[in-house]
Amino acid sequence: MNMSGRCAACKYLRRRCPSDCILSPYFPSSDPQRFTSVNRIYGASNVAKMLQELIMPHLRAEAAETLRYEAQCRIQDLIYGCIGVISQLYINKYKIYTECRLAKTRAEIALMNSDGQEPPQAQVDQQI
Amino acid sequence: MNMSGRCAACKYLRRRCPSDCILSPYFPSSDPQRFTSVNRIYGASNVAKMLQELIMPHLRAEAAETLRYEAQCRIQDLIYGCIGVISQLYINKYKIYTECRLAKTRAEIALMNSDGQEPPQAQVDQQI
Numbered sequence: 001m002n003m004s005g006r007c008a009a010c011k012y013l014r015r016r017c018p019s020d021c022i023l024s025p026y027f028p029s030s031d032p033q034r035f036t037s038v039n040r041i042y043g044a045s046n047v048a049k050m051l052q053e054l055i056m057p058h059l060r061a062e063a064a065e066t067l068r069y070e071a072q073c074r075i076q077d078l079i080y081g082c083i084g085v086i087s088q089l090y091i092n093k094y095k096i097y098t099e100c101r102l103a104k105t106r107a108e109i110a111l112m113n114s115d116g117q118e119p120p121q122a123q124v125d126q127q128i
Numbered sequence: 129m130n131m132s133g134r135c136a137a138c139k140y141l142r143r144r145c146p147s148d149c150i151l152s153p154y155f156p157s158s159d160p161q162r163f164t165s166v167n168r169i170y171g172a173s174n175v176a177k178m179l180q181e182l183i184m185p186h187l188r189a190e191a192a193e194t195l196r197y198e199a200q201c202r203i204q205d206l207i208y209g210c211i212g213v214i215s216q217l218y219i220n221k222y223k224i225y226t227e228c229r230l231a232k233t234r235a236e237i238a239l240m241n242s243d244g245q246e247p248p249q250a251q252v253d254q255q256i
Contacts, residue, residue, distance in 0.1 A: 042170055046171050063207045069211055070211065079190050083210070104228075
């Protein structure tokens, strides 16, 4: 255990940072905001519990990163969190799909009005 | 305070449910799983804190619902949570966009190969 090289979590919680600290690799003291965000939304013990459920260090790193992103979203938007991002993406997806269908229909009409060629076989018909 | 009409949270935490319980309207005893999910990921006190920061009951209801959704995503996917949904939506969005561009280009080529009409003015050119 040491007090000088404590991670951001152990520093924030004013405790010693054990050499096998589960939070230490993902919440370095150089970026205290990173821990503050996840601590505010999930609490340090819940974050530690979630990371402990994953064995592979690179998966823990991914989980720590997605938890940080979700926490940041929730801090910025307390009502919708990152569900706001998902909603916006759904709206954009349907907007693009509709514009695409419109462009395709226009092209087909233009072709049918030309010298009788078959409409182009566009690949955008599948359900989304 | 009463013990018989306790909400899912107070039942789970084996405590009395005050008449002004912040969790009661959003975590009814009829749906214990709903509370279990958010409790596992955020902890009851963090959920209560987040709901308390919102004044309007309908916004609290929205927040409780999005927290439940995020918690459910995280339980199903401990590494990516609902960021996995966001990633998939981004991939789909670019897939649709690419298919749309391809359809438009094919239509333009077909038109240029026909009787010399102008290509259709499709509205799918903007950046996404």
